[in-house]
Amino acid sequence: AGTDDADDGCGACDVCVSVREEFDATEIAQKILSAVIRTGQRFGAKHVIDVLRGSRARKVLETGHDQLSVHGIASDTPADELRELLGLLQDEGLLAISPGDYRTFSVTPEGRTFLRDGTALTLARVPQSQPRSKSTRSRSRNGSRNGRESDLEYDYDLFKKLRSLRKRIADEKNVPAFVIFGDTSLRQMAYYLPHDRDAFGAISGVGATKLDQLADEFLPVIVDYSAEKGLSPRDQPTTRRGASRRNPTATQPGNSSPARKPLSASLSETKRLFSENYTVGEIARERGLAVNTIFSHLEKIGQTDPTIDFSSLMPAPDRVETISAALRSHENGFLTPVKEELGDDFSFGEIRLVRMQIRRQFENSENDEFQS
Template sequence: YRELRVLRDNFPTVPVIALTATATERVRQDILAQLGMTHAARFIASFNRPNLTYRVSPKRRSFAALVALLRELRDGSAIIYRFSRQNTEKLAADLCERGFNVLPYHAGLEDKERRETQEQFLRDDVPIIVATIAFGMGVDKPNVRLVVHYDLPKTIEGYYQETGRAGRDGAPSECVLFYSYGDKINQEYFINQIEDDAERAHAEEKLAQMVAYGEARTCRRKSLLSYFGEKWQAENCGACDVCLSASEQQDEQDAAHTYDGTEIAQKVLSAVIRTGERFGVNHVVDVLRGSQARRVRQFRHDTLPVHGIARDVAKDDLQDVIDQLSDKGLLARRTSGEYPTLCVTTKGRDFLKKRESLSLVRQAPPQADAAGEPDTVLFAKLRALRQEIATALRVPAYVVFSDESLRQMAIYFPTDHESLLQIKGVGNTKLDQFGDRFLAVIREHAAERGVGSSNPSTTSEHAANGASFAQIRNSHPRAYAQWEPEEDERLVSLFQAGRSLPEIASALGRRPGAIASRLRQAGIAPDYHLSLSETETRTLELARHGLSMAEMAAQRGLSVGTVIAHLERIIETDEVLDLTHLLPPTDRYARIMDAFRAESDDLLKPVKERLGDDYSYEELRLVRLRLRQLSTNTALSSATFDVLSGEKDRE
């Protein structure tokens, strides 16, 4: 708009009106100055959209939460915003697989395709659009009932403008933002590419304001209006996640949402201090839950007194406690390095010294993936058992298990301790107290209905996992059972008798890899390692000759994924192998390596979610192999060591 001053200069007598949609007070002043409108009358309508409900949800299980939101969308349309074109295409495809009528929209599509998509949306032929911010300008569709920001927007102005496409007919509509601190890091990566210092600083400021909005636990409406210079007087807007949660807490029926968080707060703050205030949320959570992740052991945090002191608290719940302690000023996030680290504030240290009490809010459990509906009969049986136990213990029913825990049990049919621990809200303590009684009900019901872990009511992802578990259990019945002392005695006997690995595995009902691992971990044969198969040995030879992934796959007649699986087995057996020529290009390798470091374990899914669809699982698996070589001190060639030396310095 600064270029428009030429119109005022050339046509000084022509009346001028300047109209804006999302201008802040500072921008409005700049517009007046640039256009020379020194005596202009100003008319400012309210930025408040009373029919919109604003919600911010943690970006955990976000796809399941999105599916649930869309299934609740009975009438009207939805717009889902994503940051990149690739992620836009991927999310649209995933939703199509779930049976939704959805199309992608981004600037990379042909003009004709974009026009047709927009027209189909306006005609209600397609009710759901997954789009980048290229979509929506000039679209005045009255019945948009849901706007979802699946990724963090760059500015509050953009966020407000995009949410403003909901409910233009005045009917109640929802605006949901899935917030993750990892999205901030992704945005910062692109901001750092801006060469102009002033422009980069401006972008950083805008992003910081957006992050503050996502992390705040104050009224969303008040935050938005305040940003645009408008005051909101009411204490409770009644239409945002914060105020709705506050209203629920006033209701006696929802008193269970608040609890005495003194002890867990003390544990979290102590863990942050004990780990030196140099690590992020995920690492602190891993230490508290007693994880044996490589990074935990690397810094000897498994020897700290705080290691495992909150092992019965779910990971998501601990992350939420940390968020609340940050909001209350007891914890702070430092961002001086590449990734944010936690530190205890003066207020937090005073809390520990004075042994003050603290109330926290128990977050309502997320709804189960709507694609997998619970077995209603089993759900009723589980609730009856829960009530029986609660009555005997004279405690509220939710103390035993929440409804969400029971709902997930009725979806996924866990039949042993290992699978029951995967259910939200089930930790080791509750497993010991109640697990066997609930498992007995689930097993009995499954037998009556002829349902196993591949229950068709589960989601496609869980059905696939369930089938895999079932196949493993069929061939190795004790694959997921805890090791018993008698088994170790038998393992020693069989090993000393010279029985082969497959023979021992068959005799004990376990997988060969588990047998080899047990031989080492139990000290029975600390130097025992698996041997490579003939096909894995052939892959090793080709890799040592410097062939690329594509060349090895072509020469072997295998998929790239299978070749990587061979490489994983090769590294597992401690074979010496220089992976340098197989790694992604330097810039991509560095970003993947940083993403792994930001996580506290080497699981692929969290890293993939952090990096997005621009990075393939094959790349992630190769970089993870490099990390495993580092962590196990595998002997490397000098060329490999040169590549890694910089990483060790950064570490």
């Protein structure tokens, strides 16, 4: 997932669950949150990363941040990895980012609780053995950042067309835009320019159901734009997530749910305890993990197994309606901006559960439509 925004590495769709690996992020998360606090919670990703890595860049020296105890405490962690971790911590609800062109990080109340209590934190990310493209900044024509740092120099005009198409489809289906595709998927489409179903199916976030339901909507826009601008498709990495989806027999009528990889050991343990009627708090204590991490697990588990009943955890109907409306107003469904809109009366856990429910309902309706 992301950097200045926790992008749609939701960890909940069939793609994210199948390709992400869990790791103990407790120590590095403590370092990052401490650096954000020590630098005054008024700087963006680049400066925080420079401080963590011990840079002697002019801005670091001018602010005196080379004298802080956090200066260089993560010097052995690559910058792109720290950037990814900033996004993961934001999606976990431990970091918040201010709106506007110059986005600054701050530590949320949940983040301060994590630092104070010293609870363990498990996060999930794309395995580092997979090749990553060089990080370049994606900018709009006026030079400002388009949302967050992207790994790809995508075509911004095509990206805007794809976002408009996504919104139209979402409005027609009466669902939030993020359940159609997240911005990461659209950026990859606007970079790789897939011209056929195989290439489209290799885009991250395109599972078997979305390949069947949405390829015929998005491919013509990409192909027509490419022809108009004289652009050719780019080769995608052979190890890009979802390679097995290129198999046209992966989804057959009457069996529209794609095969999913087994849950990780950590997710499986959370699932076992939940099935034995442990409360979220009890699971967190039993496993030595943060409550937010358990809710993150449950969101992923619920998306991979539609048979699990989460009704005992769901908020009251009026709260579900309020959260759903907030999610609908944010195209990507990122947790932090939704939480900021809702305020302290709503928890990250509630938002995760409602987000999962919305995705479930959409996938069920799409599967029913496919089978009919």
